[in-house]
Amino acid sequence: MAELERRRRDWYRIARPNQLAPDGDWYVWLILAGRGFGKTRTGAEWIRQQVKRYQFCNLIGATSDDARDIMIEGESGILAVCPQGERPLYKKSERKLLWPNGAVSLIFTADEPERLRGKQHMKLWADELGSWRYPEAWDQAMFGLRLGDNPQAVVTTTPRPTKLIRELVKADGTVVTRGSTYDNQQNLAPSFFKQIITKYEGTRLGRQELNAELLEDNPNALWTLSQIDAARVKVAPPLLRVVVAIDPAVTSNEDSDESGIVIAGLGTDQHYYVLDDVSLIAKPSEWARAGVKAYHDRKADRIVAEVNNGGDLVETVIRTVDTNVAYRKVTATRGKLIRAEPVSALYEQGRVHHVGTFSKLEDQMCDFNPITSTKSPDRMDALVWAITDLSDTTGLGLFSWMSNEAAAAEAAKKAATQPQ
Numbered sequence: 001m002a003e004l005e006r007r008r009r010d011w012y013r014i015a016r017p018n019q020l021a022p023d024g025d026w027y028v029w030l031i032l033a034g035r036g037f038g039k040t041r042t043g044a045e046w047i048r049q050q051v052k053r054y055q056f057c058n059l060i061g062a063t064s065d066d067a068r069d070i071m072i073e074g075e076s077g078i079l080a081v082c083p084q085g086e087r088p089l090y091k092k093s094e095r096k097l098l099w100p101n102g103a104v105s106l107i108f109t110a111d112e113p114e115r116l117r118g119k120q121h122m123k124l125w126a127d128e129l130g131s132w133r134y135p136e137a138w139d140q141a142m143f144g145l146r147l148g149d150n151p152q153a154v155v156t157t158t159p160r161p162t163k164l165i166r167e168l169v170k171a172d173g174t175v176v177t178r179g180s181t182y183d184n185q186q187n188l189a190p191s192f193f194k195q196i197i198t199k200y201e202g203t204r205l206g207r208q209e210l211n212a213e214l215l216e217d218n219p220n221a222l223w224t225l226s227q228i229d230a231a232r233v234k235v236a237p238p239l240l241r242v243v244v245a246i247d248p249a250v251t252s253n254e255d256s257d258e259s260g261i262v263i264a265g266l267g268t269d270q271h272y273y274v275l276d277d278v279s280l281i282a283k284p285s286e287w288a289r290a291g292v293k294a295y296h297d298r299k300a301d302r303i304v305a306e307v308n309n310g311g312d313l314v315e316t317v318i319r320t321v322d323t324n325v326a327y328r329k330v331t332a333t334r335g336k337l338i339r340a341e342p343v344s345a346l347y348e349q350g351r352v353h354h355v356g357t358f359s360k361l362e363d364q365m366c367d368f369n370p371i372t373s374t375k376s377p378d379r380m381d382a383l384v385w386a387i388t389d390l391s392d393t394t395g396l397g398l399f400s401w402m403s404n405e406a407a408a409a410e411a412a413k414k415a416a417t418q419p420q
Helices: 002-009 039-050 064-072 136-144 165-171 181-187 188-198 204-208 225-231 285-297 312-323 334-349 359-367 377-389 398-417
Strands: 028-031 057-061 087-090 095-100 103-110 123-127 151-155 174-179 239-247 260-267 272-276 302-306 325-330 351-354
Touching: 028 039, 028 103, 028 165, 039 057, 039 064, 039 123, 064 123, 087 204, 087 377, 103 136, 123 136, 136 312, 165 174, 181 188, 188 204, 204 359, 225 334, 225 351, 225 359, 239 285, 239 377, 272 285, 272 359, 272 377, 285 302, 285 312, 285 359, 302 312, 302 377, 312 325, 325 377, 334 377, 359 377
Parallel strands: 028 151, 028 174, 057 103, 057 123, 123 151, 239 302, 272 351, 302 325
Antiparallel strands: 087 095, 095 103, 239 260, 260 272
16 A cells, blocks of 8 residues: 555656656746646646745635645645645645745635735746636736746646637747646546546537647637637626526536526626626525525626526525515527527627636637537526626617517518519
């Protein structure tokens, strides 16, 4: 058992070549790799080696939960890869790791870019950069990467084609390492591998999530990431209305669809602002609590919920959590394409802005091909319901607008065929 543990700890014996730091002079080592590649282990092992020489080797997670649950306490995180004599003391309340040799690792989150302002680093490990809600956190981190004789950052991320990732790939001083899920198949549980392959293989999203391809925008999708990026903002203006839209799932096991929960607001400029995405796989009582919490946290005016699958039970579950919420039920009587197209048009006009980055929602939007997609796009559906409800107060009335347009077109067609 001791020998097995020793071999497991001997990273340089078991690591694949693309998991070892590149030679030469580099500033950023960008690891673009698929799910299950071993990105976390690679980042954790790199930090473990760097603290032997450098005093400040800091960490940035996409969220505080990710930093704790993946980078530090995860199965391949820092506490797991370090043998007893090297393992740091994790001071959760102080958000730092204290290493036995006196080195310190400060723990940051991309959700709080201002906390990075003024902090300095010798080495940095940044995880899931492509999913950071506030990409400006990277800029703040780079301003502080200036201590020691060789400041460097390792970025471990799935290759979402965001503006930041594209710029980093092309930047001087960046070394890019690519890897796929299949590289690490021998170390993945067969059930995990089967589940991932079943879910993603053969799809556009699978090329990103499994094969780690940095994809161009999908020409058949209703939305593109470049379009979303162009209208993205850091903060929303004063809001006239806020709604929480819920597209509830029928079941809650690990293979279930998510319950889409998206919060959006109408600004004083008559533009629309996507404020948050708190979608999840959950039991009815859990998604209802999440929706009601968002309603109160955002001081929303209304919860809008699709009732096609749950009928009146949807309202019953929500009111079990809070009887006083303002509630409106909506029913999908048209196909997803017809419901989504008017909202897509608002994006094309630059009238819908994402306040920060919502990677899972945006991936779903940009992957949705209305002609061929069969999977229910739950987050996207919730987004469409939210913007549609808000549009009713601007006089756009997206659904009625579309129906009137269709009726007008049909009338014009008939008039053109009538004899003069």
